[in-house]
Amino acid sequence: MFRSTNRDEWGFQLFVNGLLLIVLLIIVIPLWRVIMTSLTPLDVYMRGGTPMFQWPWEWSFAAYEQMLTHPTFPRATLNSVIITLCGTALSLFLTVPLAYALSARTLPGRRLIIALILFTFLFHVGLIPVYLLVAKTLGWTNNILAIIVPPAVGVTNVLVMMRFFEGIPEEIKESARMDGANDLQVLWRIVLPLSKPILLTIGLFYAVHYWNEFFTPILYLNDQNLQPLPVLLRNILIGQNFSEYVDYDVSRAASIESLKSSAVLLTMLPMVLVYPWIQRYFTKGTLLGGVKE
Amino acid sequence: MSTKTTRFVKIALIACALTLIIAACAPAPTAVPAPTQPAAAAATQPAATVAPTAPPAPKPTDTPAKPVDIELWAQATSTQAPAPPDDWVGYKTIREKLNLNLKYVIIPTGQDGETKINAAAAANALPDFFQAVSTTNARNKVIDLNKQGLIAPVDDLLKLMPNRAKTHYNNPASLAMAKIDGKQMAFVEVPNLPRREGVVIRKDWLDKLGLKMPTTMDELFAVAKAFTEKDPDGNGKNDTYGLGGFFDGTWGQGNRFAFFFGAYGVPDTWDWDNTSNFGLAVRNPNFYKALVEFRKWNESKVIDPDWATINRDEFRIRWPQGRYGIMWEDFCALACVANYPKFDNNFPNGEWVALPTMKGAVAKPYYNSYGGLGSFFAVSKKAADAGKGPAIAKLLEWMASPEGYYLLGFGVEGVNYKLDKNGAVTTDGLSDPTKAWNHESMARFTQMRNQLIYDNNPNEVLARYPDFVTDKSKKPMSPMAFYKFFSTQTWQDSTAGNLIVNPSNRADLQRFYNENFQAFALGTKPLTEQTWADFLKALDANVKANAWEESARKNLQDAGILKK
Numbered sequence: 001m002f003r004s005t006n007r008d009e010w011g012f013q014l015f016v017n018g019l020l021l022i023v024l025l026i027i028v029i030p031l032w033r034v035i036m037t038s039l040t041p042l043d044v045y046m047r048g049g050t051p052m053f054q055w056p057w058e059w060s061f062a063a064y065e066q067m068l069t070h071p072t073f074p075r076a077t078l079n080s081v082i083i084t085l086c087g088t089a090l091s092l093f094l095t096v097p098l099a100y101a102l103s104a105r106t107l108p109g110r111r112l113i114i115a116l117i118l119f120t121f122l123f124h125v126g127l128i129p130v131y132l133l134v135a136k137t138l139g140w141t142n143n144i145l146a147i148i149v150p151p152a153v154g155v156t157n158v159l160v161m162m163r164f165f166e167g168i169p170e171e172i173k174e175s176a177r178m179d180g181a182n183d184l185q186v187l188w189r190i191v192l193p194l195s196k197p198i199l200l201t202i203g204l205f206y207a208v209h210y211w212n213e214f215f216t217p218i219l220y221l222n223d224q225n226l227q228p229l230p231v232l233l234r235n236i237l238i239g240q241n242f243s244e245y246v247d248y249d250v251s252r253a254a255s256i257e258s259l260k261s262s263a264v265l266l267t268m269l270p271m272v273l274v275y276p277w278i279q280r281y282f283t284k285g286t287l288l289g290g291v292k293e
Numbered sequence: 294m295s296t297k298t299t300r301f302v303k304i305a306l307i308a309c310a311l312t313l314i315i316a317a318c319a320p321a322p323t324a325v326p327a328p329t330q331p332a333a334a335a336a337t338q339p340a341a342t343v344a345p346t347a348p349p350a351p352k353p354t355d356t357p358a359k360p361v362d363i364e365l366w367a368q369a370t371s372t373q374a375p376a377p378p379d380d381w382v383g384y385k386t387i388r389e390k391l392n393l394n395l396k397y398v399i400i401p402t403g404q405d406g407e408t409k410i411n412a413a414a415a416a417n418a419l420p421d422f423f424q425a426v427s428t429t430n431a432r433n434k435v436i437d438l439n440k441q442g443l444i445a446p447v448d449d450l451l452k453l454m455p456n457r458a459k460t461h462y463n464n465p466a467s468l469a470m471a472k473i474d475g476k477q478m479a480f481v482e483v484p485n486l487p488r489r490e491g492v493v494i495r496k497d498w499l500d501k502l503g504l505k506m507p508t509t510m511d512e513l514f515a516v517a518k519a520f521t522e523k524d525p526d527g528n529g530k531n532d533t534y535g536l537g538g539f540f541d542g543t544w545g546q547g548n549r550f551a552f553f554f555g556a557y558g559v560p561d562t563w564d565w566d567n568t569s570n571f572g573l574a575v576r577n578p579n580f581y582k583a584l585v586e587f588r589k590w591n592e593s594k595v596i597d598p599d600w601a602t603i604n605r606d607e608f609r610i611r612w613p614q615g616r617y618g619i620m621w622e623d624f625c626a627l628a629c630v631a632n633y634p635k636f637d638n639n640f641p642n643g644e645w646v647a648l649p650t651m652k653g654a655v656a657k658p659y660y661n662s663y664g665g666l667g668s669f670f671a672v673s674k675k676a677a678d679a680g681k682g683p684a685i686a687k688l689l690e691w692m693a694s695p696e697g698y699y700l701l702g703f704g705v706e707g708v709n710y711k712l713d714k715n716g717a718v719t720t721d722g723l724s725d726p727t728k729a730w731n732h733e734s735m736a737r738f739t740q741m742r743n744q745l746i747y748d749n750n751p752n753e754v755l756a757r758y759p760d761f762v763t764d765k766s767k768k769p770m771s772p773m774a775f776y777k778f779f780s781t782q783t784w785q786d787s788t789a790g791n792l793i794v795n796p797s798n799r800a801d802l803q804r805f806y807n808e809n810f811q812a813f814a815l816g817t818k819p820l821t822e823q824t825w826a827d828f829l830k831a832l833d834a835n836v837k838a839n840a841w842e843e844s845a846r847k848n849l850q851d852a853g854i855l856k857k
Contacts, residue, residue, distance in 0.1 A: 043638065049610065071737070072375045131412040141418075218405050219412055222366075222398040224376040236373040238402055256606055 038063050038261035045255040063254035063262035072224065072232055079144070080211060080228040087148040087210035088203055091157075095202065099158050100187050103165035121155035135220060146220035147213055147228075154209070157202045164198040165191060197281035204278060208271055233263040361684040362394045363676075366423035367668070368406060369399045370743040374736035381738065383701055390696070391687055399740065404428050414443050421676035422685050424744060425479060425669040429799075432470050432791050435479045435669055445677030446476040453686035457693035460748045469852070470791050471669055480689070482667035483748050491660065491779030492552050492648040493627060495618045497640075498525035506646075509653035510556050510586065513619070517595040520618030526640075535595035537617030539608045544803060545575070545810040549600075549608075549621045550587065551661045556651040557583035561662035561787045563845070571855055572842040575806075575832070579655055581825050586654075587814050601811050615640055619648070621661075624775040630761045633770055641766035647778040660782035664790045668744050692745055702746040702753070703730040704738050710756075718756035731757075789854045793845040802836040 037050045041060035044051070067073065101107055102114060130150060140146035168191060176190045192199070214230040221227055237260055254262075369376070376399045377383060387395045398420065400406040406426045413419050419438075427434040438444045451458055461483050462468055471479035499506065499516070502523055507513040517535025519525070525533055538549035544562040546553065551560040558566065559574040567577065574580050590596050597616065599607075612620055613635035626632050627645060636643060650660045672685055691697040703710040703718050709730040713719045720729040728735060739746075747753055758772040796802060809828050812818035832838035849855040 045610070070373075070375075071734075127408070127412060128415040132416050135412075135418060136416045215405070218401055219409055224399065235369075235401075238372045255610075 034261045034264055037257050038265055040255070040258055042253060042255055042258070045258065050257065060254065060258075063258035064266070066254055066259065067233070067236065067262055067266060070232065070236060072227070073229075075225060076227055076229045076232040079226055080230070083144055083147050083213065083228055084207050084210040086144070087152070087213075088206045090148055091152045091154070091206040092199065092203055094153050095158055095161060095206075096192070096199070097187070098153065099161035100165050100191060102158070102162045105166075117155055117158060131219065141220055142223045142226060144221070144226060147216050148210070150216070151209060151213075154206065157205055161195075161198050161202055164195060168194055200278045200281045204271075204274065207274070211271060212267070230267060233267060237263060360388060360392050360394045361681060362396065363422060363681060363684060363688060364396045364398065364420035366398045366400050366410070366420045367670070367741060367744045368402055368424055368426065369740045371733075371736035371740065372399075372402060374733070374740065377737055377740060382705060383738070386696070386700060387688065387691070391684075391691055393684055393688055395688065397741065400424065400426065402426075407434070410434070414438060414441060417443065417675070419443055419673040419675065421679075421681050422670060422672055422688075425671050429795055430791060431666070431669040433794060435471055435671060436473060436794075438671060439473050439478050443674055444478055444671040445674045445682065446478060447480060447672055447682075448477045450672070450682050450686040450689075451477065451480075453683060454690035454693070457690050460693050460750075466788060467666055470666055470788075479669040479671040481669055482745060484665045484667040485743055486749055486754065486776065486780075487665055488661075488663050488780040488782075488784050489625070489776055490548070490621060490623045491775065491782065492619065492621055493645040493775075494648050495520070495525070496644040496646045497642055498618050501525055501527065507648070508651065510553075510651045511653065513648075513651055514586075514590065514593075514595070517590065517619055518593060521593075521595045525618060526615055532616065533618060534597040534616060535618050536590065537597045537608065537612055537620045538600050539603045539605060540601050540807075540811070541605070544806060546587070546814075548661070552621050552651070553587055553590075554580065554583045555659035555661050555785070556654045557586075558655040558657050558659060559583060560659045560785055561664075561790070563787065563790055563793070565662070565785055565787055565789075566657070568855060571846050571849065573832075573838060575829065581822070582654070584810075584813055584825075585820060588816060588820055591814055592816050598815075601815065612636070613639055615643070624772055624779055625758060628770055628772040628775050629758060630770075630772075634764060637763045637765045637768070641763075641768075644768075647775055649778075650782050658783070659785040660779075662785040662787040664787035666788065666791055670745070689745070692741075693748070698746060702739060702742045703756070704728075704735060709735055709738070715752070717752040789849060789852070792848050792852050792854065794848055796837070796841040796844065798836060802832075802838060802841065805836045806832065806838075 033050070033052070036052065036054060039054065039059040039061070040050045041058065042062065044054075044058070102110060104110070107113075134146045134150060135141050138146075140149075172194075173186050173190055176186050181189065212230060213228065214234065217226070217228050217231050237256070376397060384395055387393050400409055400423075407428055410419070410423065410426060425431050425434040425438065425444075435444070451462065462480065464481075467481045467484075468477065471477060471481050494506070494516070498520055502519050502525055504516050504519060505512070507516045520533055520535040522531075524531070539547075541547040541549060554560050554574075557579040559577050559580045562574060564572055564574040564577045591598070597603075597611070603611075609626065611617065612622070615636075636645075650658050652658055672682060676682070676685070692701060699706065699710075699718075706712065708723070708725075708728055710718045710720060711722055713721070718730070720726065720731065723729055726732070730739060747757075754776075755773060758776065760769065760771045760773070762769050809818070809831075813820045813825075813828070818824065846855060850857045
């Protein structure tokens with residue numbers, strides 16, 4: 001009996017670890033391939049494509065150099081940072097009070113408000129009405145508000161945050177009220193300090209969205225000085241693809257594939273750097289907000 | 294930390310966040326400074342005494358007192374390069390000479406650009422003058438915008454630009470593509486060099502195997518077989534294919550193998566030679582013959598079997614690696630200074646030579662079909678109503694004048710280019726070669742050149758695609774020699790194909806057509822006269838190809854191409 005249990009346990013561990021190893025490989029191999037492709041020298045690539053492994057002294061950073069030395073790269077990066085910071089700040093500024101108010105079960109018309117919010121989630125109006133509102137009515141062409149404001153409140157994020165707030169014991173809030181705190185003070189002094197996991201998690205969701213925002217800048221920002229990083233990277237990559245029309249002296253030191261891969265990694269980098277910092281809050285935040293007791 | 298300090302920190306953080314938001318509402322930041330072009334260059338424009346497109350600059354007789362604002366939306370020639378900076382000498386000259394405040398907005402290529410135009414059209418916010426971009430058919434885009442009443446006729450404007458009409462609008466057939474109900478609804482610009490692709494073969498492989506240059510499809514097959522099986526590169530490996538190519542996502546054989554079907558007289562999707570019963574080329578019995586032959590090549594494994602799945606980038610990795618002995622390629626992608634060295638570095642003794650149209654299969658073979666049009670540019674109704682039409686005409690006429698042509702097409706004389714004794718643009722003798730007009734860092738100053746400036750005159754083409762000597766093999770290369778050879782072959786004119794309106798079920802029809810074509814070509818479906826006839830019937834029954842053909846005939850009859 002004892003042996004059998006041990007064998008079962010061993011088998012289970014083997015199965016789970018084997019499965020996790022497969023999942024790990026599924027994630028790591030393509031990422032490794034992207035990294036290697038971005039570092040493959042042009043002559044190596046032209047001879048035989050991207051090798052799966054290269055020694056560090058064989059690496060070429062030409063693709064990164066070409067991306068980073070583009071004349072509008074600093075401006076585009078700054079634009080992306082501004083959009084991400086402002087967008088995330090505004091999103092949290094709007095999402096937190098909305099989620100907090102909706103978490104109060106005594107809120108009059110709560111179900112109706114939630115239904116209306118859900119309606120916008122289920123039935124999207126489409127591109128043209130939003131364009132008419134943003135560009136025509138509000139006149140936000142060439143204004144980064146057009147990028148920041150329309151997606152400022154994400155329905156899923158509101159609901160997840162609402163569930164998190166609901167999980168905070170009512171007694172804590174009640175005791176604050178008995179000490180004379182109003183609703184805003186309860187939110188500011190009691191709820192938010194207890195909500196760091198969800199604030200960081202939802203903040204990250206918003207930040208990733210704004211950082212990767214690509215289509216709306218194309219639509220609303222005609223001024224190239226306002227274009228964010230994803231648009232610039234797209235333009236560089238498309239330009240490299242039109243090699244049959246090249247009638248200028250391209251000082252190409254990297255392959256198109258290397259450029260694409262370096263663009264992917266450069267875009268990922270800021271978010272990858274942020275993840276470890278907030279990882280400890282991440283699981284807690286989504287789990288607590290996503291489960292209803 | 295005391296409560297007061299904590300509160301102060303929190304308030305400060307909120308203030309920072311709000312400041313950022315408010316700052317974001319501010320107007321556009323200052324432009325990125327122009328890296329190189331001197332602003333004072335306007336005065337140094339060339340006299341352009343020998344420019345082939347060099348009509349005299351229009352006299353500024355009707356210069357209004359207040360500058361007219363013109364917003365122009367067009368794609369960039371070099372998408373990876375930025376737009377011209379705000380202090381660009383081009384803007385300055387246009388303001389000073391034409392009294393126009395030009396604002397050039399680069400629109401993206403592909404679907405994104407079309408979506409941007411569609412959204413602006415829906416909001417009645419189209420710019421004054423814009424490129425009517427479409428991923429499928431720019432003419433259809435003009436038709437749509439005209440139906441919505443958003444663009445204005447330009448017939449009167451054409452009369453205001455006599456010189457540009459000679460250099461850029463001298464092809465009535467092209468202009469007719471943007472004519473709707475007798476009115477010219479858009480300008481059709483000069484296309485990027487037409488008939489620029491062709492068949493090339495590895496001459497060094499032919500010599501090594503002691504083979505003659507093929508002239509017929511049978512000889513071509515024999516050569517392709519030898520290239521595949523007889524180790525033409527002598528590396529002892531079975532790693533070469535006679536023919537390389539890829540499917541470009543269009544119809545059936547696509548552009549890369551169109552020369553193969555062209556040898557049977559049916560290079561295009563449509564059967565342009567059959568004017569009495571115009572329809573899809575698959576109805577022509579010669580198409581079936583070509584497909585049988587194409588299948589034979591596939592079954593003999595003389596074509597790279599990956600052709601149906603690889604894309605252009607992968608194709609262009611493979612041929613410089615010496616994988617193919619015969620291929621269809623663009624002259625510049627093959628032989629320009631930016632592209633040829635990849636092959637030359639790997640095979641300094643390698644040599645590509647052009648092949649003519651293959652004879653013998655039918656009485657009237659073709660090299661391929663051509664039907665590319667230049668960009669369509671329209672004037673918005675809003676701009677016309679605001680009286681901006683003449684200002685737009687003045688701008689376009691100036692762009693075709695020596696001053697505008699050279700400044701927007703090549704930059705500043707003496708800095709970005711020079712004119713040689715024959716009047717041709719050259720970069721020889723420039724004090725700073727990194728400021729040459731064709732240096733990548735200068736591309737932002739000539740972003741409009743392909744869309745609105747170039748007219749394909751001989752001097753211009755030579756300047757764009759210069760001869761050079763390769764670094765590795767020290768071989769002299771002439772891209773233009775390839776272009777001249779390709780462009781003078783017998784091509785089928787399919788320009789009128791731009792008149793054919795896509796059916797509503799285009800995606801389904803194209804998928805059905807292509808899936809069956811590839812199944813027949815790759816041998817996964819039996820190819821007999823019976824199975825082919827069944828496929829043609831299914832084309833009509835399943836995806837209504839006959840209805841599209843009927844509608845295509847009507848489109849062409851309405852335009853006077855086919856008799857009613």
